[in-house]
Amino acid sequence: MHAFQNNWLVKKMQERLISDDIFAGYNQTYETIIEDLQNKHFSVVDHFFPSHLIISLQKEILIKYQADDLKKAAIGNKTNEIIEKEIRGDFIQWINENNVNDIEKEYFDKINDFVTYLNRTCFMGILHKEFHYAVYPKGTFYQRHLDTFQNDQRRKLSMVLYLNDENWTIDNGGELVIYTKENKAETIIPLPGRLVIFESQLLEHEVKPVLKNEKRLSITGWLKTR
Ligand SMILES: O=C(O)CCC(=O)C(=O)O
Numbered sequence: 464m465h466a467f468q469n470n471w472l473v474k475k476m477q478e479r480l481i482s483d484d485i486f487a488g489y490n491q492t493y494e495t496i497i498e499d500l501q502n503k504h505f506s507v508v509d510h511f512f513p514s515h516l517i518i519s520l521q522k523e524i525l526i527k528y529q530a531d532d533l534k535k536a537a538i539g540n541k542t543n544e545i546i547e548k549e550i551r552g553d554f555i556q557w558i559n560e561n562n563v564n565d566i567e568k569e570y571f572d573k574i575n576d577f578v579t580y581l582n583r584t585c586f587m588g589i590l591h592k593e594f595h596y597a598v599y600p601k602g603t604f605y606q607r608h609l610d611t612f613q614n615d616q617r618r619k620l621s622m623v624l625y626l627n628d629e630n631w632t633i634d635n636g637g638e639l640v641i642y643t644k645e646n647k648a649e650t651i652i653p654l655p656g657r658l659v660i661f662e663s664q665l666l667e668h669e670v671k672p673v674l675k676n677e678k679r680l681s682i683t684g685w686l687k688t689r
């Protein structure tokens with residue numbers, strides 16, 4: 464018997480069994496993600512986005528970081544934000560989907576296609592999204608947490624896309640560790656182009672310290688219900 468059979472996503476999956484609509488516009492990558500989420504509440508996909516987009520987004524985040532556009536990330540809710548270096552040390556910039564360049568638009572087009580698929584085939588009811596760039600310089604990390612810091616129960620799926628250099632190695636640190644419901648640590652190397660999707664309210668996770676001078680680059684976001 465599955466330990467989390469009554470959680471939000473699994474309920475959606477059960478409803479899904481009765482939908483014939485799944486077969487219209489069937490997408491194998493999306494189906495793999497949905498199956499992973501159903502089985503283990505997270506999924507790791509390496510070629511969700513085309514590689515030219517990863518390269519362009521990497522250039523983009525580096526330009527913004529060098530222009531000092533990213534700010535120290537805070538914790539807590541919006542009215543009570545505190546910067547707590549002992550908890551997280553990354554620099555972020557929120558992306559406004561209504562004001563994007565061509566590269567960011569290509570990114571959002573793909574995200575929106577995925578969201579439409581989830582809503583159509585799993586009745587997931589995703590209505591809102593929020594995404595930010597994140598840079599973790601040497602020595603920074605993000606302690607074990609759930610993605611519900613901002614008192615926001617609407618966050619359902621977390622999505623992290625790594626924009627690291629193609630020469631990124633395991634010695635750089637900065638692994639994402641996801642703690643499964645059996646409290647088993649799953650270590651994910653932040654390889655360029657890798658996308659990690661997990662259930663925001665269910666799985667605790669942490670970013671291990673970045674050990675080398677190579678900055679750890681990503682876009683992190685949340686798919687939210689009403
Ligand atoms: O960058 C990652 O791998 C995870 C980031 C994260 O957990 C967060 O921003 O909430």
Ligand SMILES: [Fe+2]
Pocket residue numbers: 608609610668
């Ligand atoms: Fe997180």
